[in-house]
Amino acid sequence: MIQKFASPARFMRLSQVLLPWMAGLTVAFAAVGLYLGLVVAPADYQQGESVRIMYIHVPAAWMALFCYAAMAIAAAVGLIWKHPLADLAAKSTAPVGAAFTFLALFTGAMWGKPMWGTWWVWDARLTSMLVLFFLYLGYIALVNAFDNPARGIKASSILVLVGFVNVPIIKFSVEWWNTLHQPASVLKIGGPSIHSSMLWPLLLMALAFTAYYLWVLLLRLRGEIIANKVRVLRLRRVHGQA
Amino acid sequence: MESLAAFFDMGGYGVYIWPGYVLTAVVLVGMLVASIRFLRSNEARLQALQAENGEPSGEA
Amino acid sequence: MKRKHKRLTFVVIAWGFLALATALVLFAFEEGIVFFYSPTELTEKKPPAEQRLRVGGLVEEGSVEKSGTIVSFRVTDLNNSVPVTYEGILPDLFREGQGVVAEGRLVGGVFVAAEVLAKHDENYMPPEVAEALKKSGQWQGGSP
Structure with missing residues (x-):
């Protein structure tokens, strides 16, 4: 079923249709989200205007985890069911996830300095997030380290699955241990503890980042599929002439 | 003008907020441009190969 | 068992052991993780x-x-x-x-x-809302 649904040829047709939609959604969500976040949303009763960093920090951190989860699912499907498109989806997600993790760490430092009084602390949340960044970098290095692409994919897929233990650690670090980082404001039992005037720009920016991820994923997947085709054609020509 | 200056000052937190937003924009646009280039270069390679082989240069 | 079923079973069991081992390590080092x-x-x-x-x-x-x-x-x-x-x-x-x-x-x-x-805690709201909540006695948050 998966084989039929996600054949590369079918993907090329479907992605061609989806690409302009993802581009449009990214721009639209980001435009409204930025306007609400930077202009309309009020200052926080405690943190003042500095709260506006939240509208990129939190969506970037969510995407860092979302991309890793997507990568782990794709890697598992690739390893177990040997689906080539899943392998390529994992490979195409890694740079986007790494970028979002970096941005979450950077904007977090920019927020931490004025509010906490420090750019960085080695608490459980910040440290586990840094580990996630290194997992992404490790994956990217490993997937390109082999002459045989299939072996690179296999080794790096195992790394992604092993590293997945870090995802629940990141999510629950703020509940399991004392941390300087605050506990969850939105995804928590009892509903969000964040006023709707601040929740809307946050959710819109999260949608913008999600649409952006899908946009870049489609672009990179198309590129990988065509690169594979080029490789096959070159091999065929070498063997034909030999 | 004054309200614009106040907007960029962000209650004194502008020096922390704006670098965050600007770097986010730079990284995300950079990743997008790199991905489009990656796709375009592979498309060009495929077309060149298909032209040499005398195949019709269709999509996928 | 088909080969893909074997691979699925292996991945699930191996991941289960890995999660268990990680949980034990974190439990053992709790003192060091607490900030x-x-x-x-x-x-x-x-x-x-x-x-x-x-x-x-x-x-x-x-x-x-x-x-x-x-x-x-x-x-x-x-x-x-x-x-x-x-x-x-x-x-x-x-x-x-x-x-x-x-x-x-x-x-x-x-x-x-x-x-x-x-x-800081996980509560975010405009100052007016914080003021109103405190006045109505629904919430005893920190002072702004």
Whole structure:
């Protein structure tokens, strides 16, 4: 079923249709989200205007985890069911996830300095997030380290699955241990503890980042599929002439 | 003008907020441009190969 | 069993063992992962004066006293409290009733802090809403 649904040829047709939609959604969500976040949303009763960093920090951190989860699912499907498109989806997600993790760490430092009084602390949340960044970098290095692409994919897929233990650690670090980082404001039992005037720009920016991820994923997947085709054609020509 | 200056000052937190937003924009646009280039270069390679082989240069 | 079923079983079992091993390691190293101790934990622990550690809790209402560049206040977890002295710049969020984490040494019952960090909670709202909630008595949040 998966084989039929996600054949590369079918993907090329479907992605061609989806690409302009993802581009449009990214721009639209980001435009409204930025306007609400930077202009309309009020200052926080405690943190003042500095709260506006939240509208990129939190969506970037969510995407860092979302991309890793997507990568782990794709890697598992690739390893177990040997689906080539899943392998390529994992490979195409890694740079986007790494970028979002970096941005979450950077904007977090920019927020931490004025509010906490420090750019960085080695608490459980910040440290586990840094580990996630290194997992992404490790994956990217490993997937390109082999002459045989299939072996690179296999080794790096195992790394992604092993590293997945870090995802629940990141999510629950703020509940399991004392941390300087605050506990969850939105995804928590009892509903969000964040006023709707601040929740809307946050959710819109999260949608913008999600649409952006899908946009870049489609672009990179198309590129990988065509690169594979080029490789096959070159091999065929070498063997034909030999 | 004054309200614009106040907007960029962000209650004194502008020096922390704006670098965050600007770097986010730079990284995300950079990743997008790199991905489009990656796709375009592979498309060009495929077309060149298909032209040499005398195949019709269709999509996928 | 088909080969893909074998691979699925292997991945699921191997991942289960990995998660279990990670949980055990984290449980064993809990002391090292905890970022700070509460005043209650600190009074029970009675650390030696040379040990550098962190204490966290709320800044007790009405306890902040400034004399020159030296600030003294009490950190409370509502059961116990520890007196803290600190010389230096306080973060913007340092307020009475707000979360705080101080790093330093416990010398003769007084915590001498080398660094003071502010810890905020997960509540976000405009000042008017915070004011209205406090007036109606629905919420006893920290002072703005």
